[in-house]
Amino acid sequence: MDRLLLWVSVLASLPEAFAHRALVGKVFVFPRESSTDHVELITKLEKPLQNFTLCFRAYSDLSRGYSLFSYNIQGKDNELLVFKHKIGEYSLYIGKNRVTSKVREVFPSPVHICTSWESSTGIAEFWVNGEPLVKKGLSQGYSVGAYPKIILGQEQDTYGGGFDKTQSFMGEIGDLYMWDSMLSPSEIQLVHQGLSFSRATILDWQALNYVMKGYVVIKPRVWH
Numbered sequence: 001m002d003r004l005l006l007w008v009s010v011l012a013s014l015p016e017a018f019a020h021r022a023l024v025g026k027v028f029v030f031p032r033e034s035s036t037d038h039v040e041l042i043t044k045l046e047k048p049l050q051n052f053t054l055c056f057r058a059y060s061d062l063s064r065g066y067s068l069f070s071y072n073i074q075g076k077d078n079e080l081l082v083f084k085h086k087i088g089e090y091s092l093y094i095g096k097n098r099v100t101s102k103v104r105e106v107f108p109s110p111v112h113i114c115t116s117w118e119s120s121t122g123i124a125e126f127w128v129n130g131e132p133l134v135k136k137g138l139s140q141g142y143s144v145g146a147y148p149k150i151i152l153g154q155e156q157d158t159y160g161g162g163f164d165k166t167q168s169f170m171g172e173i174g175d176l177y178m179w180d181s182m183l184s185p186s187e188i189q190l191v192h193q194g195l196s197f198s199r200a201t202i203l204d205w206q207a208l209n210y211v212m213k214g215y216v217v218i219k220p221r222v223w224h
């Protein structure tokens with residue numbers, strides 16, 4: 001009986017395990033504009049963050065502003081938000097404060113984005129396609145709260161909801177990694193080139209826990 005139960009639980013966990021590996025070389029496609037379609041990324045983050053680096057690839061032909069990565073904690077909106085306001089303008093919000101860095105870019109084209117922040121200096125960095133943007137500073141001394149709701153495809157105004165169609169993402173996102181430290185410039189280059197790099201501690205595309213809600217499709221990534 002016990003052995004049977006064990007096998008049942010092993011079998012039940014298999015599809016999920018395969019689903020994780022199946023994301024390598026693939027993307028989430030958000031194929032339509034909506035105020036509902038999204039992916040929730042699940043992580044066990046039980047301590048506030050003093051440092052982080054977040055990297056991912058995205059491909060969109062939206063020219064309006066949209067959310068790329070929305071991280072809220074209970075009772076706090078825009079705790080950590082990556083938002084593209086318009087072509088060539090990337091914003092990072094930490095604890096509701098915001099910095100924007102600009103880059104010359106060809107529109108539309110696939111983009112690899114890394115952004116990092118450290119509490120001790122408040123310095124926020126953006127790296128777009130491996131190129132560093134001008135550093136800015138915000139929320140020095142702050143800690144990003146734990147137990148987040150992390151949403152791709154929509155911008156949260158509440159904890160896990162409060163979506164707005166005019167800030168939604170349409171397009172493709174993949175290769176998402178998040179570390180609880182500032183990566184060095186040479187590590188950022190390795191991530192950008194898709195070479196081997198230190199295991200991501202908070203979110204790891206190679207072992208991602210996620211829930212897709214609404215019209216979101218997984219497809220091979222055919223661009224880089």
Ligand SMILES: *[C@@H]1O[C@H](CO)[C@@H](O)[C@H](O)[C@H]1NC(C)=O
Nearest residue numbers: 050051118119120180181182
């Ligand atoms: C965050 O980074 C600073 C230096 O950049 C370091 O002194 C501090 O220990 C780090 N904090 C954590 C929790 O890793």
Ligand SMILES: [Ca+2]
Nearest residue numbers: 077078156157
């Ligand atoms: Ca918000």
